[in-house]
Amino acid sequence: MAAADLALASRALDAADPLSRFVERVRRPDQDLIYMDGNSLGAPSNVVLDAIGARADEWRRRLVGGWANWIELPATVGDRLGEVTLGAARGQVVISDSTTVNLYKLATAALDARPDRRAVVVDPGEFPSDRYVLDGLVERRGLERRASVDAETALLLRSHVDFRTGELRDMAGETAEAHAHGALTLWDTSHSVGVVDVRLDAACADLAVGCTYKYLGAGPGAPAFLYVRRDLADDLRNPIQGWFGQRDQFMMGPQYQPVDGVERFLTGTPNVLDLAAIEAAVGLVADAGIAAVRAKSVALTAHAVAAADSELAPLGFELATPREADRRGGHVALRHPDAWRVCRALLEHEAVVPDFREPDILRLGMPPLTTTFMDVSEAIVRTRRVVENGRHLGYDRERSRVT
Amino acid sequence: MAAADLALASRALDAADPLSRFVERVRRPDQDLIYMDGNSLGAPSNVVLDAIGARADEWRRRLVGGWANWIELPATVGDRLGEVTLGAARGQVVISDSTTVNLYKLATAALDARPDRRAVVVDPGEFPSDRYVLDGLVERRGLERRASVDAETALLLRSHVDFRTGELRDMAGETAEAHAHGALTLWDTSHSVGVVDVRLDAACADLAVGCTYKYLGAGPGAPAFLYVRRDLADDLRNPIQGWFGQRDQFMMGPQYQPVDGVERFLTGTPNVLDLAAIEAAVGLVADAGIAAVRAKSVALTAHAVAAADSELAPLGFELATPREADRRGGHVALRHPDAWRVCRALLEHEAVVPDFREPDILRLGMPPLTTTFMDVSEAIVRTRRVVENGRHLGYDRERSRVT
Numbered sequence: 001m002a003a004a005d006l007a008l009a010s011r012a013l014d015a016a017d018p019l020s021r022f023v024e025r026v027r028r029p030d031q032d033l034i035y036m037d038g039n040s041l042g043a044p045s046n047v048v049l050d051a052i053g054a055r056a057d058e059w060r061r062r063l064v065g066g067w068a069n070w071i072e073l074p075a076t077v078g079d080r081l082g083e084v085t086l087g088a089a090r091g092q093v094v095i096s097d098s099t100t101v102n103l104y105k106l107a108t109a110a111l112d113a114r115p116d117r118r119a120v121v122v123d124p125g126e127f128p129s130d131r132y133v134l135d136g137l138v139e140r141r142g143l144e145r146r147a148s149v150d151a152e153t154a155l156l157l158r159s160h161v162d163f164r165t166g167e168l169r170d171m172a173g174e175t176a177e178a179h180a181h182g183a184l185t186l187w188d189t190s191h192s193v194g195v196v197d198v199r200l201d202a203a204c205a206d207l208a209v210g211c212t213y214k215y216l217g218a219g220p221g222a223p224a225f226l227y228v229r230r231d232l233a234d235d236l237r238n239p240i241q242g243w244f245g246q247r248d249q250f251m252m253g254p255q256y257q258p259v260d261g262v263e264r265f266l267t268g269t270p271n272v273l274d275l276a277a278i279e280a281a282v283g284l285v286a287d288a289g290i291a292a293v294r295a296k297s298v299a300l301t302a303h304a305v306a307a308a309d310s311e312l313a314p315l316g317f318e319l320a321t322p323r324e325a326d327r328r329g330g331h332v333a334l335r336h337p338d339a340w341r342v343c344r345a346l347l348e349h350e351a352v353v354p355d356f357r358e359p360d361i362l363r364l365g366m367p368p369l370t371t372t373f374m375d376v377s378e379a380i381v382r383t384r385r386v387v388e389n390g391r392h393l394g395y396d397r398e399r400s401r402v403t
Numbered sequence: 404m405a406a407a408d409l410a411l412a413s414r415a416l417d418a419a420d421p422l423s424r425f426v427e428r429v430r431r432p433d434q435d436l437i438y439m440d441g442n443s444l445g446a447p448s449n450v451v452l453d454a455i456g457a458r459a460d461e462w463r464r465r466l467v468g469g470w471a472n473w474i475e476l477p478a479t480v481g482d483r484l485g486e487v488t489l490g491a492a493r494g495q496v497v498i499s500d501s502t503t504v505n506l507y508k509l510a511t512a513a514l515d516a517r518p519d520r521r522a523v524v525v526d527p528g529e530f531p532s533d534r535y536v537l538d539g540l541v542e543r544r545g546l547e548r549r550a551s552v553d554a555e556t557a558l559l560l561r562s563h564v565d566f567r568t569g570e571l572r573d574m575a576g577e578t579a580e581a582h583a584h585g586a587l588t589l590w591d592t593s594h595s596v597g598v599v600d601v602r603l604d605a606a607c608a609d610l611a612v613g614c615t616y617k618y619l620g621a622g623p624g625a626p627a628f629l630y631v632r633r634d635l636a637d638d639l640r641n642p643i644q645g646w647f648g649q650r651d652q653f654m655m656g657p658q659y660q661p662v663d664g665v666e667r668f669l670t671g672t673p674n675v676l677d678l679a680a681i682e683a684a685v686g687l688v689a690d691a692g693i694a695a696v697r698a699k700s701v702a703l704t705a706h707a708v709a710a711a712d713s714e715l716a717p718l719g720f721e722l723a724t725p726r727e728a729d730r731r732g733g734h735v736a737l738r739h740p741d742a743w744r745v746c747r748a749l750l751e752h753e754a755v756v757p758d759f760r761e762p763d764i765l766r767l768g769m770p771p772l773t774t775t776f777m778d779v780s781e782a783i784v785r786t787r788r789v790v791e792n793g794r795h796l797g798y799d800r801e802r803s804r805v806t
Contacts, residue, residue: 035466037466037467040467041462041466041467041469041470043463043466044459044462044463049459049463052455052459052676053456053459056447056452056455056456056622059444059447059622059623060446060447060452063438063440063444063446063756064440064443064444064756064758065756066444066623067444067623070623097500097501097504097671098500098645098670098671098672099671099672100643100645100646100647100670100671100672101500101504101643101645101670101671104642104643104645104670124657128646128649128652128655128656129645129646129647129671131657131659132644132645132646132649132659133643133644133645135644135658135659136642136643136644136659140642211672213672219459219462219675219676220462220469220470220473220672220674220675220676221672221673221674221675221676221677221678222674223674224671239507239539239543240503240504240507240536240539241535241536241538241539242501242503242504242507242532242535242536243503243531243532243535244503244532246531246532246535249531250761251761252531252760252761253531254527254534255538256534256535256538256539267501267503267504267507268500268501268502268503268504268532268627269501269502269503269614269616269623269624270624271623271624271625271626271674271677272622272623272624273455273622273623273624273676273677274624274674274676274677275624353466353467353468355467357655358653358654358655
């Protein structure tokens with residue numbers, strides 16, 4: 001496809017986009033910047049920034065009295081997140097801690113629940129923090145890491161969308177297979193929440209975690225969430241026995257007695273300002289509708305794949321992301337031996353913000369509420385320009401650091 | 404002392420207060436409100452609210468590029484907090500997670516470091532979340548809880564200031580005694596940080612945790628901190644092996660290899676907005692100087708004790724806080740059989756915000772940067788008025804909840 005045709009096609013797609021109004025509702029820092037790092041840190045929307053300010057003002061006005069409203073937020077915002085983005089009925093999701101800490105709590109609880117099994121399954125390409133957490137538990141308990149689920153498997157830990165390639169896994173199918181062997185499943189939805197129509201209940205997932213700062217855009221380091229299937233919760237135990245999981249918390253009784261349900265996986269005092277950000281971010285997805293968000297996401301990634309085929313394949317780029325729409329998450333990954341240098345050149349000379357993942361992946365995030373089809377094709381066209389002009393060749397990886 | 408004399412004395416103390424200028428720098432929600440709940444949730448200062456707004460704007464402007472500045476904040480803000488308020492030299496404090504989660508990490512690490520010892524020491528009156536966390540570890544490992552340190556003790560867990568009575572413990576003395584028995588110490592400084600001149604290094608404390616939302620006023624649910632004595636850190640292991648504690652984090656290598664020093668106790672992605680709040684809050688204490696803050700705190704609590712003696716003792720109130728200044732933290736606790744009802748009446752009729760702690764404690768927090776001597780005496784005088792007028796008798800605890 002010629003560049004002019006690509007631009008024409010992009011314009012037509014943007015004109016037909018039912019979610020185009022949302023791009024306006026996001027406070028773009030610079031209309032000329034093409035921000036495609038949305039799966040590492042989403043851009044803030046107006047409503048999220050306003051919600052943080054309003055909650056800070058509520059703290060100023062209501063002081064400790066604010067807790068009358070805030071104390072239930074980890075559960076109520078969790079319920080809303082579950083309903084709007086995760087396909088989870090009420091009473092199964094809470095906002096709490098970081099993804100890493102939630103993963104630790106749920107993995108520990110799962111291993112405790114399968115004391116006679118000696119293996120866990122986690123892919124060597126799994127997100128580092130997930131692997132490290134699980135490795136710590138494996139070592140401490142003298143378990144083994146295996147490649148596939150069998151009768152010895154206590155737990156399958158799996159990302160719903162692979163953080164490198166963008167591959168979307170078959171949550172229902174893999175969960176069913178794990179269950180057939182009596183194993184529990186723990187899904188990391190960090191790269192699918194807010195962009196893929198996650199269906200935890202329908203997939204019979206046991207446990208899940210995820211972050212709120214990628215596609216949801218709740219801010220750098222905003223708290224994460226966790227999901228525990230309703231019929232499991234009361235049989236599982238949170239290893240971090242904190243007062244926010246305690247029955248009659250303010251009675252401060254002598255013994256730890258966890259509340260019923262998923263709230264037993266709360267630990268310390270929740271972050272109140274960020275709960276406002278998460279609530280606002282979820283509200284934005286609710287307004288758009290997760291089905292429409294996913295539909296636009298599929299269209300954006302399809303557009304990126306087609307543009308990469310015509311513009312970048314001749315320059316040695318290989319698509320790392322599956323071509324089948326139902327196997328793709330919200331980002332597109334391109335392999336190239338010079339991916340790191342191309343990434344630097346795009347950042348410094350082309351006003352495009354992609355990101356780089358070891359060893360050779362150029363990752364293009366495209367959050368549906370903030371990305372236009374023209375953004376996608378422009379990012380691809382500028383990538384071609386960088387490589388054709390050899391602009392990337394001046395970067396020496398040994399002498400720099402990726403930011 | 405007559406009420407008029409008390410007011411005169413308060414006015415004189417306020418006139419002589421070298422920190423009176425700080426009261427102006429705190430955005431008081433309502434000049435008529437006497438806010439003495441500062442040890443549950445500190446009031447926001449202008450600089451803290453402004454810092455949150457500025458950091459949110461930095462996210463908007465710099466997007467993922469902001470991480471170049473943010474990635475070191477858990478350590479650099481931790482260092483600053485350590486230097487300004489904790490008596491901790493650099494490289495021993497990080498901002499991370501909640502107090503509860505930090506307590507879990509450090510207690511687990513301490514028990515791992517004393518594998519042959521079967522007991523822990525924690526007071527039954529210790530803060531609930533601290534007890535619950537430790538009880539979970541005790542049960543999981545088949546340990547015992549004992550009343551005092553002996554040769555079997557792996558760990559002494561202790562609050563620097565008791566959350567109920569306000570008693571300030573002898574950190575150096577108790578640590579020395581624990582060390583004489585070969586035990587490690589873990590200090591919860593939640594009720595001393597920002598108001599007491601904590602001297603972790605001088606006391607040879609091994610481990611410490613604390614929150615930032617009481618006297619520091621960094622906001623509801625802002626992240627907590629942890630301290631690991633420098634010569635211990637490399638021998639201790641974080642049970643939650645997260646990617647923020649990993650060497651060469653963004654290389655995302657196959658094995659977890661923790662960094663040297665206290666930063667190995669970081670876990671998941673830190674909360675960037677709240678790090679701005681904490682940094683600003685610490686800056687305010689630095690401006691005032693922790694010695695001056697502590698001096699004013701001692702004067703405020705002495706003023707409260709004297710006023711309570713003259714105004715409230717005749718009405719059946721008993722001082723639960725030690726009379727010796729060097730055994731007092733930053734709040735004053737008064738026991739009264741009707742403490743819960745008095746607390747309600749003060750909140751609803753006297754524009755005083757104290758708080759209540761089971762079973763019979765009226766707790767008066769007095770953060771030195773936001774509290775005047777007149778605030779203190781007015782709170783006491785209004786408490787007398789409530790009880791003299793029987794205003795509290797209309798409240799029925801069974802039909803209400805403490806907010």
